[in-house]
Amino acid sequence: MTSEPQQEPVAVGAAGAARLEAGVRLYIQAFFTNDHTSGPPFAAMDLDTTVLKDMTRRQQLCVQERLSLLEVDLSPADHGHEGSEVAIRSWGLRIPGSDFWFHGQPKGEGACQTRAIAVDELWSALQTDAETPQEEMPEGFAWFGGALVYGPDDLDDLLEVLEDYRPELAAKERELEMALAIAEEKSASLQQASTASPARRSPKL
Incomplete structure (x- = not known):
């Protein structure tokens, strides 16, 4: 019997590796499976190198053992409980072979789930930064x-929703936008000054 090919770890590249080393918080859109109930609108996950390696290992295990998914007892680092009509009793991170999502179980009927994220698209997003034009971001992602x-x-x-529920993020976004605008203005001024400067003449012998 031939063994299943092992899933290769996703290469995150130099930019993604540096970002993971510092740590990145990921906010994921969430929904409630019961249409008549409002659940948390998002859940957050803190990403770093250890989390990446652990997730890759579990994905490989799913492929090798032909499992539909693995569920890890893990609660979100943050979730929009302010906008929820129900309290989530337990959380889990569900990891099949190629993507992952949070699953939250309340006391009553229904469940809260985040949208599934394809791992390769996540790592593509980690190669970008706040200066990346939105049209160049993987679909659905933004800084x-x-x-x-x-x-x-x-x-x-x-x-x-994040601007309303997490004003500290909105404040930091405004700071980043201002810093970027100042840097662009300074760069434009230097370029204009360089263009306007007359060329120096070589001295006559």
């Missing part, structure tokens, strides 16, 4: 206040 945000259903709506 906001130094955090990575994933909202495939309605990214703008999720950003508005």
